[in-house]
Amino acid sequence: MAATYSISGLASGLDWRSMISQLVELERRPITLLEEKQTTLGEKKSAWNQVNSLLRSLKTAAGALNSPDDFNLFTPKATINSTTLNVSDLLSYAVGSNATEGSYNITVNNLAAAQKLSSKSFGSTSEALGISGELIINNRVLSIAATDSLSTIQNKINALNSGENPAGVTASIIAISTGEYRLSLTSRATGSEGISLASGSADNILTQLGLADGTLSLRNAVTGGARSWAFSSSADSIGQVFGLTGAASGTVTIAGVAVSIDLSTDSLEDIAGTINNNAALQAAGVHASVVQSKNGDETVYTLQIDGTQDFTDSSNILQTLGILKQGYSDVTGVNGTMENTVNGAAISSSTLLIDIDGYNTWTPGDSITIQGTGHDGTALDASVFSITESSTVGDLLSAVEAAFGGEVTAYVNGSGAIVVEDNQAGASSLSLTLTPSIAAANSSLNFGSFESSTIRKREIVAGQDAEITLDGITFTRSTNQISDVIAGITLDLIGADENATITLNVVRDYEGVKGKIKELVDSYNKVMSYIAAQNEAPGEGNATKPLYADTSLYTVKSTLRSIILSGVTGLDSGLDHLSLIGINIDKTGQLSINNAKLDGYLQSNFEDVVNLFSAQGTSMNSSLTYITSGINMAEGDYEVEITQTATRASAVGSGFSGVLSEDATLTLTNARGKEETITLSAGLNIASIVNAINSGNTLGIVAENDGGQLRISSSTYGSSGEFTLSMTGGNLGLADGTYTGLDVAGRIREQGSSDWMSMTGRGQTLIGDDDQAVEGLWLRYTGSETGMVDFSFIKGVGDRLDKALHYMSDGIDGYVANKQKSLQNQINNIDKKIDRMEMRLTQYQETLIAKYTAMERLLSQLQSQQSWLMNQISFMSGV
Structure with missing residues (x-):
């Protein structure tokens, strides 16, 4: 029954719910006003977003x-005398910002090419070749088994291209003709270095495969x-380092002296010791050292x-070490003129002689x-x-092959003719006659x-470096x-x-520079147009804009306008305003470009135009150069006092x-803790x-010959080039210890001021310290003298705008960002106020409903x- 009391007017006949709604609506008027204010603030915030x-x-x-x-924008144009x-047949080109104007005569003599090698011919890709041993390809080891076919070897080589140290060689099989196949190796990199095999x-695998001849020459002279x-260890045996299962051993000759080496047990240090302990080699002035890098x-x-x-070697020892290499000369030999067949098809090595067409009857x-x-x-x-x-x-x-003492390779080509290759390089007098004696007349x-x-x-293709001639050089x-x-090109x-x-x-x-200037003008005009639109006076049918008469927006406008109209201090008075190079401002605040005038100044006074826009630092002292500056750096004339010049860490020996005089070990450690040890052998000269x-x-760290004494120096200036030196043995006269270079030191002040601003040196660079006007200023001083150096700093229009706009538009601390934060805070506060008022209004409504319900x-x-x-x-009346 209680619920019936909440029905408006059921007992009273009054529509009190409507009355309450009207009363609540009257009480809600302040909230409505706040919501309208909140909408206005939101529109302002959106407008500031657009600004x-x-x-x-x-x-x-x-x-x-x-x-x-x-x-530094450049336009390249190329012509050819052919x-x-x-031009596009020979080269293409790209020009960067660090280029300079100039004319260059270029001749492309050679293109860089990737080396491509070919094996001898084989009759099948799937049959076992009967070749076994180990092959080193770009410092990766390939084990070949006698059961491996040509396809297997191809796959094994290509598998070496995976992992942390890929071989960088692609293997493929080339079908010369039916029944004749060759293995092809192609370097994945161009250049004369080619493939290291x-x-x-x-086992002379390279010769067996026909990839190389028997000549030897120095690989790394x-x-x-x-x-x-280069090997990963100096103490482990070469066989161990490479992972060789059949490392070569035997005798090599060095400077005509026989030296025994066993790569299965000898390390680099062992080999160096063997050489250095050989009296005959010592007498010949031969020394060995292990160099760490x-x-x-x-x-x-x-x-x-x-x-x-x-050097001479017949056991592949010096090849395995990478001291000698085999050659890749063309293969000479003899070709048979008769292409034999069996049932009309070319013969192969597996063909029975008695099955050759024409050999009708075999006779013992x-x-x-x-x-x-x-x-x-x-x-x-015979x-x-x-x-x-x-x-x-x-x-x-x-x-x-046996008749030639193993000095040839014989095979049948795809046409069925016998081919005999001479395994020796150079001019060949090889000849062959095969005379059959067949009894049967038919x-x-x-x-x-x-x-x-x-x-x-x-x-097939020699590894070749690219070669160009540029202005005669x-x-x-690679x-x-x-x-x-x-x-820059x-x-x-x-x-x-x-030719x-x-x-x-x-x-x-x-035109490119002009395009940048036009982009600046257009962007400026868009800002000013938007500000002008926001300040249009409201009229009939024209609502008030969100930022109408906003003093903050006026500040933005006046700041930007002032930069555009102001002259650049320190420039020639004839070229210190934008208007003087053809960038004018009209009565509405819009910029325009006088194209003819700007074009003229770009052509005739390019550096002046650059100065008008950019930030620059100059000095009469060529040792002081400007790198960059911070946003607070004021333009003007300064004095820089150099109190210490930068030096490189350096150690010089004496008495050499x-x-x-004896074997020596030099250990060097740089400032980052990286260490290298160099082993030097007795008898070495300074070079x-x-x-x-x-x-x-x-x-x-670099070593130099300083008048016959050894100088070791950091390649960089300052304390970051510090190194530690430790020397054992020898007579170089170097003192163990840590050697440190000096950072440049100095300070700066405005000319005429007595207040110095501190700077921190890093190598040859001076950097303005934080919380000063020169914070972010970077100067480089390469001189060797201390004292006062002049410095002038100019802020062009582009730099002024860039710095001013940083303060305006920075997303965290910018002027506009703070304005947006303020507006958002106001919106948030109104939200909270509305929430409180809505709560009170709900309570008011509930109170009225309770009273009328009670009524x-x-x-x-x-x-x-x-x-x-x-x-x-x-009832009583009826009684």
Whole structure:
């Protein structure tokens, strides 16, 4: 029953709920006003968001014109003196901001090429080759088993391209013809260095595969000596380091002296010791040392042998060490003129001789006589190959190889002709005659005559550096992209023609600079247009804009306008305002460009235009140069006092007589804790010592010959170039200890002021300390004298705008950001106030409802009593 009392007017007849709604609505009026204010604040915040977006765009445009480097835009144009070639046939080019104007005559003599090698021919890709041993490919070891086929070897080589140290060589199989296949190796990198190949065991794998000839030459020559490959350990055996299972051992000759080496047990240190302990080699002036260096983060060791370049080796020992390498000369030999078949198809090594077409009847006693001359023209002893029912072509080929003492390789090509390759390099007098003796009259066997020729190329493509001639000077690089010859210009070589000269003219891109200036003008005008639109007076049908008459917005406008209209202090009065180069402002505050005037000044007074926009520091002293500045740096004239010049950490020996008296060990540690140890052998002269220390050194420490004494210095100036030196043995006269360079020291003040501002030195760089006007100023001083140095700082329009806009548009502490935060705080406070007022209004409404509900209940009770009394009166009247 109680719920019926909440029905408006049920007992009273009054629509009190409507009355309460109207009363509540009247009480809600202050909340409505707050919500309207909140909407207005939101619109202001959105408007400031738009202002900030426009200011950021303007800052981007100004930031693109606040440094002299920003004006280094260039337009390259190339022509060629050829009537048959276009520039794009030979090269493309890209010009960066650090380029300079100039004209360059370029001839592309050679393109860089990746080395490509080819093996001898094999009759199958899937049959076992019967070749076994270990092959070193770019310092990765490949084990070949006698059961491996050509395809297996290909896959094994390609598998070496995975892991932390990929070989960088791609293997593929080339089908010369049906039944004739060759293994091809291609370097993944261009350049003359090519593929490093070596037989890693006594088995001469390279020769067996036909990849290399028998000639040997130095792989890593140094002045008056040779160097090995780099190894990860100097104490472990070479076999261990490489992971060789059949490391070579035997005797090599060095400077004509026999030296025994066993790579399965000997380390680099062992080999160096063996050489240095050999009296004959010592007498010949031959010395060995183990040189430590860095390859990235890895410490590596090389064996350096000084005093001779005379090495011989027949056991692949010096090949495995990387001191010698085999050659890749063209293969000469003889080609058979007869292409034999079996059932119409070309014969192969597995073909039975009795199955060759034309050999109709085999008779016991049939044979083939093998005759010829060797590489040097010496006649072979004639040999007779007896044909049996099971004799194959391969058996005959083996007999041919045996007749030449293993100095040739014989095989059948894809056409069915016999080919014999001379395994020795150089001019060849090789000849061959095969004379069959067949008894049956209805049978014949003919291998034709054998003609001398170049059978194949081992080196299909020679690894080659790119070579260009620039203004008469020749440069070589390992790749076809050259970026370190002409400052700021990258050349991509596409083709080569030594008779074609390309003239590359690099001129300033005035249109590009003008485009940057136009972007600044357009961005500025957008800001001013938006501010003007916000300040349009409200009128009929024109609502008041959110930022109408906003003093903060006026401050933004006046600040930007002032920078545009103000002159740049320190410049020539004829070129210290934007208007003087054709950038004008009209009565509405909009900028415009007089194109003809600006074009003229860009062409005739380019540096003046740069000065008008950018921040620059100058000094009459060429040793002081400006790098960059902070946002608080004021323009004007300054005095810089240099109290200490920068030096490099350096140690100089004394008393060195010209030859190292005994073996010595030098340990160097740089400021970052990286350490390298260099082993120096007795007998080394100063040049060899310097060479040994600098070879592969990655510490930033260099050795020099200082009048016959050893000087070791940091390559960088200041305390960051500190190093520690420790020397054991020898007579170099170097003192153990830590050597430290000095940082430049100095301070700065405005000219005419007595207040100095501190600066911190880092190497040759002086940096303005924090919480000062010069905070963020970087100067470089390369001089060797202390004293006062003048310095002038100019802030151009671009830099002024950039710095001012930083304070305005910074997302954290910027002027606009703080304005937005203030507005948001006001919106949040109104939210809280509305929440409190809504709560009170709800309580007010609930109170009214409770009162009217109580009234309805009371009236209902009274009406019930009235009805009861009326019923009683009516009953009593009836009695």
